[in-house]
Amino acid sequence: MPTERLTIPTTRGYELSGALELPNGLVRGAAVFAHCFTCTKQSRAAIEVTRALAQHGIATLRFDFTGLGQSGGNFGRAGFASDLEDLIESARYLAARFGKGLLLVGHSLGGAAVLAAADMLDEGTVAAISTIGAPAEVEHVLGTVKGDLAAIERDGEGQVDIGGHRYNLSRDFVEAVREVDLLARVKALRIPLMFCHSPTDEIVDVDNAAQLFTAAKHPKSFISLAGADHLLTRSEDARFAADVIASWAHRYIPMREDWPMPKEGVVVKTGHGKFGTEVHTRSHRFLADEPTSYGGDDSGPTPYDLLNAALGTCTAMTMELYAARKGWPLEGVTVTVTHERDHKHDSGHVTAMEEGRSLQALNRRIELRGDGLDEDQRQRLTEIADKCPVHRTLEGELHIHTDVAA
Numbered sequence: 001m002p003t004e005r006l007t008i009p010t011t012r013g014y015e016l017s018g019a020l021e022l023p024n025g026l027v028r029g030a031a032v033f034a035h036c037f038t039c040t041k042q043s044r045a046a047i048e049v050t051r052a053l054a055q056h057g058i059a060t061l062r063f064d065f066t067g068l069g070q071s072g073g074n075f076g077r078a079g080f081a082s083d084l085e086d087l088i089e090s091a092r093y094l095a096a097r098f099g100k101g102l103l104l105v106g107h108s109l110g111g112a113a114v115l116a117a118a119d120m121l122d123e124g125t126v127a128a129i130s131t132i133g134a135p136a137e138v139e140h141v142l143g144t145v146k147g148d149l150a151a152i153e154r155d156g157e158g159q160v161d162i163g164g165h166r167y168n169l170s171r172d173f174v175e176a177v178r179e180v181d182l183l184a185r186v187k188a189l190r191i192p193l194m195f196c197h198s199p200t201d202e203i204v205d206v207d208n209a210a211q212l213f214t215a216a217k218h219p220k221s222f223i224s225l226a227g228a229d230h231l232l233t234r235s236e237d238a239r240f241a242a243d244v245i246a247s248w249a250h251r252y253i254p255m256r257e258d259w260p261m262p263k264e265g266v267v268v269k270t271g272h273g274k275f276g277t278e279v280h281t282r283s284h285r286f287l288a289d290e291p292t293s294y295g296g297d298d299s300g301p302t303p304y305d306l307l308n309a310a311l312g313t314c315t316a317m318t319m320e321l322y323a324a325r326k327g328w329p330l331e332g333v334t335v336t337v338t339h340e341r342d343h344k345h346d347s348g349h350v351t352a353m354e355e356g357r358s359l360q361a362l363n364r365r366i367e368l369r370g371d372g373l374d375e376d377q378r379q380r381l382t383e384i385a386d387k388c389p390v391h392r393t394l395e396g397e398l399h400i401h402t403d404v405a406a
Contacts, residue, residue, distance in 0.1 A: 002021075002022045002024070002272045002273050002274070002276075002297075003019050003020070003021055003022070004019070004020040004022060005017075005018075005019055006018045006019070006020055008063060008089055008090055008093050009089075010066075010072075010073075010085070010086070010089050011085075011089070012066075012073065012082075012085070013072075014066075014071070014072025014073050015071065015072055016063050016064060016065075016066070016071045016072070016086055016089070016090065017041070017063060017064045017069055017070035017071045018041065018061055018062065018063035018064075018090065019041055019050075019061070019062050019063070020059060020060070020061050021050040021051050021053070021054040021059065021060045021061075021062070022054060022059050022271075022272035022273075023054045023055065023056075023057045023058070023059060023271060023272060023276075024055075024271045024272060024273035024276025024278075024287055024289060024297055024299040024300075025057060025269075025271040025272075025276060025277070025278035025287050025299075026057065026269065026271055026278050027057065027058075027059045027098060027272075028056070028057030028058060028250075029057065029058045029059075029098075029101070029102075029103060029249070029250075029253040029254065030058065030059045030060070030061075030094050030095075030097070030098035030099075030102050030103070030253075031050075031053055031058050031059070031060040031061070031094075031102060031103035031104065031105055031249070031253075032060070032061050032063075032087065032090050032091050032094055032102060032103075032104050032105070032114075033046055033049060033050050033053075033060055033061065033062040033105045033106070033107070033110070034065075034083075034087055034104070034105070034106040034107065034110030034111070034113050034114050035062065035064075035065070035107055035108075035110050036107045036108030036109055036110055036133075036231065037108055037109035037110075037141045037144065038068065038075075038165065038167075039068075039107075039108075039110075039231075040064050040068050040069035040070075041062040041063055041064050041069055042069065043107075043231070044231070044232065044233055044235070044238065045107050045132070045231060045232040045233075045238050046062045046107070047062070048232070048235050048238030048239055048242065049105065049107070049132070049232075049238050049239075049241060049242040049245075050062045050242075051242075052238070052239045052242030052243060052246070053103075053105070053242050053245065053246050055246075055299070056242075056243070056246035056247075056250075058103065058246060058249070058253075059094075059098060060105075061090060061093075061094050063086070063090050065078070065082070065083050065086050066078040066082045066083070066086055071086075075167060076157070076167045076168040076169045076170055076173060077170045077172065077173060078173065079170070079172055079173035079174075079175075079176035079177060080109075080112075080113070080116075080138055080173075080176045080177050080180060081176045083109075083110075083113045084113060084116055084117045084120065087104075087113055087114060087117040088117055088120055088121055091104070091117075091121055091125055091126070092121070092122075092125070095125050099254070100122075100124045100125050100127075101124065101125075101126075101127040101253050101254040102125060102126055102127060102253070103126075103127060103128050103129070103130070103245075103249045103252075103253050104117075104118060104126055104128075104129045104130070105129075105130050105131075105132070105245060106129075106130075106131050106132070106134060107131075107132045107133060107134075107232070108132070108133050108134060108135070108203075108204060108230065108231075109134075109135065109138070109141050110134075111131030111132060111133065111134025111135075112131075112134050112135055112138050112180075112182055114129050114131065115129060115131065115134065115182060115185060115186055115189070115193075115212075116138070116180060116182060116185050118189060118191055119185070119188060119189060126191055127191070127192075127249075127252050127253040127254065128191060128192040128193070128194075128248075128249050128252040128253055129189075129191055129192070129193050129194070130193070130194040130195075130196060130245045130248070130249070131193075131194075131195050131196065131212070132196045132197070132225070132232065132241055133196070133197055133198065133201055133203075133204050133225075133230050133232075134195065134197075134204070134208065134209070134212065135182075135204050135208050136182060136183060136207075136208040136209075136211035136212050136215075137180075137182055137183075137208075138177050138178075138180040138182050139177055139178050139180075140204065140208070141177060142174065142177060142178075144203075145160050145161075145169070146160060146161040147159060147160030147161060147169070149174055152169055152170070152171055152174055153171050153174055153175070155171075156170065156171050157169060157170045157171065182212075183211060183212070183215045184215075186212055186215040186216050187215045187216070187217070189216065189217065190217060192219045192220070192221075192251075192252045193212075193216045193219075193220045193221070194220070194221040194222070194223060194245065194248050195209045195212050195213050195216075195220075195221070195222050195223070196222075196223045196224075196225055196241050196244065196245065197209035197222070197223075197224070197225060198224070198225040198226065198227070198228040198229065198230070198237075199224055199226060200226070200227065200228070200229070201228075201229070201230045202229070202230065203230035203231075204230060209222060219252075221248060223241075223244050223248075225237060225240070225241055228240075228241075261280055261281075261282055261283065261285075262280055262281070262282060263282065264282070266279060266280065266281055267279075267280040268280070268288070271287070273289065273296065273297045273299065274290075274295055274296060274297070275289050275290040275294075275295070275296040275297075276288075276289045276296070276297060276299055276300070277289070279306075286300060287299045287300030288300045288301055288302065288303060288305075288306060289301075289302065290302055304339050307339065307362075308337035308338065308339055308362065309337070310390050311335075311337050311362055311364065311388075311390050311391060311394065312335040312336070312337040312364070313335075313390075314388040314389055314390035314391065315333075315335045315364065315366065315385050315388045315390075315391065316333040316334075316335050317388070318384060318385065318387065318388035318389075319333050319366075319368075319381050319384055319385055319388075320333060322381065322384045323377075323381060326377075328370075328372075328373060328377050328381075329370045329371075329372030329373055330368060330369070330370045330373060330377075330381065331369040331370040331371075332368075332369040332370070333366065333367070333368060333369070334366070334367040334369070335364060335365070335366050335367075336364070336365040336367075337362055337363065337364050337365075338362070338363045339360070339361075339362055339363075340360060340361040340362070340363055341360055342359075342360070362394070364385070366382065366385055368381060
């Protein structure tokens with residue numbers, strides 16, 4: 001997936017560092033991802049989830065909260081209130097670029113943040129929210145802090161250890177965390193919600209998801225991330241969560257279309273990847289790309305894959321149709337097609353008229369399944385393969401006319 005590095009200005013005089021994961025094809029919707037407590041936008045969960053959402057056509061922004069990663073500001077003095085401001089400014093940036101109707105996704109404390117920030121944004125900015133391993137109380141994060149919180153509240157600030165890193169926390173940080181009534185905010189939301197949580201989460205117990213789900217109004221959903229740990233350290237767990245979230249979000253976020261489905265033919269449009277293109281037929285949409293060895297993202301079949309597939313599928317369909325009309329016991333057809341760029345090496349197939357010309361070839365291997373087929377039927381079906389429409393097109397006089405739009 002193509003990644004765009006960017007900065008988001010804040011009203012507090014510093015910038016947030018962000019990474020926007022873009023689809024190889026067209027952008028269908030947009031999302032903001034909020035990372036876990038003291039994590040960064042480079043955490044495994046942040047990268048895996050945002051890139052997986054981009055594969056579903058959802059441009060997804062991950063960013064470092066104040067004082068973390070490459071963002072400016074002081075983490076120890078910022079606190080949860082600052083996290084909400086970071087989210088609001090990031091969501092406004094994304095809405096200005098892609099329009100309202102955003103998906104918010106939050107991991108752990110980031111989940112609490114997206115739930116708390118949603119109703120602080122302009123109406124219509126947020127279309128749906130999903131959390132991953134979110135606590136039901138923001139104060140839960142103080143349990144991960146190793147230090148004398150009472151002394152910090154008494155003296156105004158103090159040194160603590162969070163996840164092996166030293167921070168100087170302020171009294172405002174601690175008080176801001178304790179002031180938030182997250183369940184009350186969830187009860188007030190009128191936005192589709194989905195809570196993803198692992199029943200084996202050892203950091204934020206799954207009972208937190210039960211409390212959030214109970215407080216939420218419909219439409220609401222719960223997805224069990226069975227076997228996953230809290231930080232989604234296994235790529236397959238992060239991708240599963242993202243795939244489920246994306247499929248669920250398609251029901252609620254406005255899926256943008258750059259043009260309607262074509263009434264005839266095929267329409268192809270470039271996306272955001274180096275080679276990624278989106279192919280539209282009258283009723284289908286998919287990506288074409290190049291493999292990573294050629295500098296692509298391997299997000300779809302190559303142009304020559306599609307050419308080979310056109311001949312292979314047409315061959316199989318034609319043979320199946322003919323056998324069905326004849327009532328022959330054909331149980332199935334397998335067609336393998338390969339492309340040969342320099343056919344001169346195979347002199348047995350080169351005619352005198354073709355000598356000296358650049359010649360390419362499509363090699364087709366056909367397997368017929370059906371024990372009841374006799375040799376005459378097999379021979380006739382092989383002959384019918386050459387009569388498929390795509391075969392005739394490729395071997396006929398084919399002209400390609402190009403019209404450049406104004």
